[in-house]
Amino acid sequence: MVRRLRRSALGLLAVLGALILTGLGVGCALSAPTWKGPVTDHFDGQKFRSPGVGARGSFGDLLKWQAQRKPGPWREYHEEPYGPPPPREVALGALRVTFINHATTLIQLDGINVLTDPIYAERASPFDFVGPHRVRPPGIKFTELPRIDAVVLSHNHYDHLNLETLERIANTWPGARFFAGKGNKALLEKHGLSNVVELDWWETRELGPITVHSVPNQHFSNRGLCDADGTLWTAWVLEGKGGRAYFGGDTGYGKHFTQVQEKLGPMRLAVLPIGAYLPEWFMAPVHMAPHEAVQAAIDLKATLAVPMHFGTFALADDGETEPVAALQAALAEKPAPFVVLGFGEGRDVPEVQP
Numbered sequence: 001m002v003r004r005l006r007r008s009a010l011g012l013l014a015v016l017g018a019l020i021l022t023g024l025g026v027g028c029a030l031s032a033p034t035w036k037g038p039v040t041d042h043f044d045g046q047k048f049r050s051p052g053v054g055a056r057g058s059f060g061d062l063l064k065w066q067a068q069r070k071p072g073p074w075r076e077y078h079e080e081p082y083g084p085p086p087p088r089e090v091a092l093g094a095l096r097v098t099f100i101n102h103a104t105t106l107i108q109l110d111g112i113n114v115l116t117d118p119i120y121a122e123r124a125s126p127f128d129f130v131g132p133h134r135v136r137p138p139g140i141k142f143t144e145l146p147r148i149d150a151v152v153l154s155h156n157h158y159d160h161l162n163l164e165t166l167e168r169i170a171n172t173w174p175g176a177r178f179f180a181g182k183g184n185k186a187l188l189e190k191h192g193l194s195n196v197v198e199l200d201w202w203e204t205r206e207l208g209p210i211t212v213h214s215v216p217n218q219h220f221s222n223r224g225l226c227d228a229d230g231t232l233w234t235a236w237v238l239e240g241k242g243g244r245a246y247f248g249g250d251t252g253y254g255k256h257f258t259q260v261q262e263k264l265g266p267m268r269l270a271v272l273p274i275g276a277y278l279p280e281w282f283m284a285p286v287h288m289a290p291h292e293a294v295q296a297a298i299d300l301k302a303t304l305a306v307p308m309h310f311g312t313f314a315l316a317d318d319g320e321t322e323p324v325a326a327l328q329a330a331l332a333e334k335p336a337p338f339v340v341l342g343f344g345e346g347r348d349v350p351e352v353q354p
Contacts, residue, residue, distance in 0.1 A: 028224055028225055028226035029224070030126050030223055030224035030225075031222070031223055031224030031225065031226040031227035031230075032156055032183075032184070032186070032187040032221075032222075032223045032224070032227045032230065032231060033183070033186035033187055033190070033227075033230075033231075034046075034183055034227050034230025034231060035048070035182050035183030035230060035231055035232065037182070040200070042201065042216070042232075043182075043232075046230075047228065047229040047230060048182075048183075048221070048229050048230070048231070048232050048233070049229065050216070050217075050218040050219070050252075050254070050256075052254070052255070053218055053252070053254065053285060061282055062282075064282075065279060065282045068279075069317060070317060071314070071316075071317045071319070072278070072317060072318050072319020072320070072322050073319045073320065074135055074314045074319060074320045075135055075320060076135065077133070077134065077135050077136070078135065078136060079136075079137065080136050080137060080139075080343060081344075082137070082138075082139065082140060082141050082144070082344055083098070083139045083140050083342070083343065083344020083345055083346070084344070084346075085140070085141075085144040085145075085146075086098050086106055086108070086140065086144075086145070086146055086346055087108065087146065087346075088146045088147070089108060089111045089112070089113060089146060089147070090108045090109060090110075090111065090348075091110075091111070092110050092111060092209065092240075092241055092242075093110065093240075093241045093242035093351075094108075094109065094110075094242060094348070095107075095108070095109045095240070095242050095243065095245060095268055095269055095348070095349040096108045096109075096346055096347065096348050096349060097245070097269055097271065097304075097306055097341070097346065097347055097349060098139075098140065098341075098344070098345065098346035098347075099139060099306060099308060099341035099342070099343060099344070099345055099346075100118075100138050100139045100140050100343070100344065101119070101134070101136070101137075101138045101139055101311075101312045101343055102117070102119055102124075102159060102308065102309060102310075102311075102312040102313060103116060103117040103119075103154070103159070103160055103249065103250070103273065103308050103309050104116060104117055104118045104119055104120075104138065104308075105247070105271050105306070105308055106140070106145070106146075106346075107238060107245050107247070107269070107271070108146075109210060109238060109240040109242065109245060110208070110209045110210050110240040110241055110242070111208070111209065112149045112150065112207060112208055112209065112210050112238075112240070113146050113147055113148055113149050113150075114148075114149065114150045114151070114152060114238060115145075115148055115150075115151045115152075115169070116151075116152050116154075116236070116247045116249075116271065117152075117153060117154055117159075117160040117161070117249065118151060118162065118165045118166070118169065119159060119160070119162040119165050120138055120142050120162070120164075120165045120168070121134075121162050121164045121165055122134055124157075124158045124159035124162070124313050124315075125158050126158060126223070131158070132159065132313040132314060132315055133313070134312050134313055135311075135312065135313070135314070135320065136311070136312060136343065138343075138344075139342070139343030139344025139345070140344050142168065147173055148169055148172070148173045148176045149173075149175070149176060149177070149207065149208070150176060150177045150178070150179060150207055150212070151166065151169060151176060151177070151178045151179065152179045152180075152212070152236040152238075152247060153178065153179065153180040153181075153184065154181075154217070154219075154233060154234060154235065154236070154247070154248075154249020154250060155181065155219055155220075155221045155231070155232075155233035155234070155249060155250060156180075156184055156187065156221050156222070156223050156231055157221070157222075157223070157250070158223065159313055159315065160249065160250065161180075161184070161187075161223075163191050166178065166188070166191075166193060167191065167192065167193065170192070170193050170194070170195075175195070176195065177195045177196075177197060177207065178193055178195060178196045178197065179197050179198075179199065179205070179212055179214075179236070180196065180197070180198050180199075180234075181198060181199065181200070181201075181214060181231060181232030181233055181234040182198050182199070182200045182231065182232040183198065183230060183231030183232055184196075184198055184231045184232070185197075185198040187223075187231075197212075199212075199214035199234070200214065200232065201214055201215060201216045201232070201234060202214065202215065202216075202263075209240060209241065210238055210239060210240040211238075211239040211240075212236065212237075212238060212239075213236065213237040213238075213239060213264060214234045214235075214236060215234065215235045215236065215237055215246075215256070215260045215263075215264070216234070216235065216256040216259065216260070217233060217234060217235040217248060217249055217250075217251035217256055218251045218252040218253075218254045218256060218285070218286065219233040219249065219250045219251050219252070219286050220233065220286060221233050233249065233250070233251075234249065235247060235248045235249050235251060235256075235260070236249070237260065237264055237267070239264070242268065242351060242352075243266075243267070243268030243269075243303075243351070243352050244264060244265060244266070244267050244268055244269075245267065245268060245269040245270075245271070245349075246260065246267040246269065246270045246271065246272075246300055246302070247271045248270070248271060248272045248273055248296070249273070250273055250276075250286065250287060250309065251273065251286070251287075251288060252284055252285045252286050252287060252288055252292075253284075253288045253289075253292035253293075253295065253296060257295075257296045257299035257300050258299045260300065261299060261300050261301055266300070266301035266302070266303070266352065267300040267301065267302045267303070268302070268303045268304070268349055268350075268351070268352050269302065269303065269304050269305075269306070269349045270296070270297050270300045270302035270304070270305040270306070271305075271306050271307075271308055272288070272293045272296055272297060272305055272306070272307060272308070273287065273288055273293065273307070273308055273309035273310075274288065274289075274290045274293045274307040274308070274309060274310055274323040274324070274326070274327050275287075275309040275310030275311070275315070275316070275318060275323040276309060276315040276316040276318065277289040277290070277316065277318055277323065278316055278317040278318040278322070279316075279317055283316055287309075287316070289326070290307075290323055290324075290326040290327035290329075290330050291326070291327075291330035291333075291334075293305075293307060293327065293330075293338075294327070294330045294331060294334050294336045294338070295334070295336075297336040297337065297338060298334075298336050302336075302337055303337060303349065303350055303351075303352050304337050304339060304347070304349045304350060305336060305337055305338045305339070306338070306339060306340075306341055306347070307323070307324070307327055307338065307340055309323075310323040310324060311323075311324070311343070324340055327340065328340075
């Protein structure tokens with residue numbers, strides 16, 4: 001049991017506590033199906049890994065963090081005005097991004113509308129009585145979203161792969177396609193989702209006029225106590241006529257940003273996580289700090305970078321507004337083309353200059 005807990009050390013602690021209290025059998029019942037396939041540089045035949053990355057925090061590190069926690073302030077749930085409805089679509093060659101909440105953004109390019117890690121649920125949890133609760137509504141009403149052509153999922157954690165929201169998308173737009181890393185298709189199909197495409201790193205799939213690339217990032221996966229690292233985590237590049245849009249999902253900082261840029265070219269847009277980064281000694285292998293996100297935008301040679309993964313769910317020790325403040329401080333030391341969008345705010349991405 002300790003081994004299983006160690007492999008899940010960076011999971012949502014309230015959820016993990018509930019799994020332990022209800023017993024290992026329930027924890028395993030919540031676990032996702034895992035991938036079976038040939039050995040690769042990032043899959044040993046049973047579990048995925050991020051090459052070149054050392055061990056994540058141990059169970060002892062988890063206990064140390066809990067004993068020393070100094071969480072920053074978060075408000076209780078509060079209403080905020082919704083943003084304006086996004087355009088129905090954008091023209092060929094155009095690119096637009098709208099920040100909705102947490103890691104949920106709407107990326108529109110070449111007439112295609114893509115949602116990233118969509119979550120409209122009240123909790124990022126398998127339960128409706130425990131687990132991180134949102135502190136604000138999503139920035140765009142679900143009913144005011146444009147037609148959704150595709151969803152890209154970075155990994156299977158509850159704050160990124162939210163089945164309630166995915167089922168709602170599938171019911172509203174039956175033609176939507178769902179892109180996920182290797183091994184995640186079984187879970188999605190188990191819950192009635194069709195049009196699922198699972199990709200390994202560096203694999204691609206055409207989606208109308210754009211190309212969807214699965215690219216490496218640095219994280220981990222699990223939904224219960226018995227499926228640690230059994231499915232692939234991934235970042236995404238959406239490539240169209242007017243350039244490339246990068247969505248990082250959850251990731252620590254590493255050489256993968258430079259590798260993606262060198263292989264695919266500079267990014268017109270980079271959507272990068274900045275939250276759930278404290279304490280850095282514990283979180284760094286899987287969650288970038290804001291100053292690392294600045295370097296990642298530089299590595300990707302982004303024309304515009306937009307932060308996400310902050311201000312919605314309290315997941316670590318950083319406070320509700322702390323990631324944005326730390327990002328602004330980092331940008332004062334090392335300029336990068338970041339624009340912090342408000343919840344529900346959209347922005348047309350400038351064209352790449354020749």
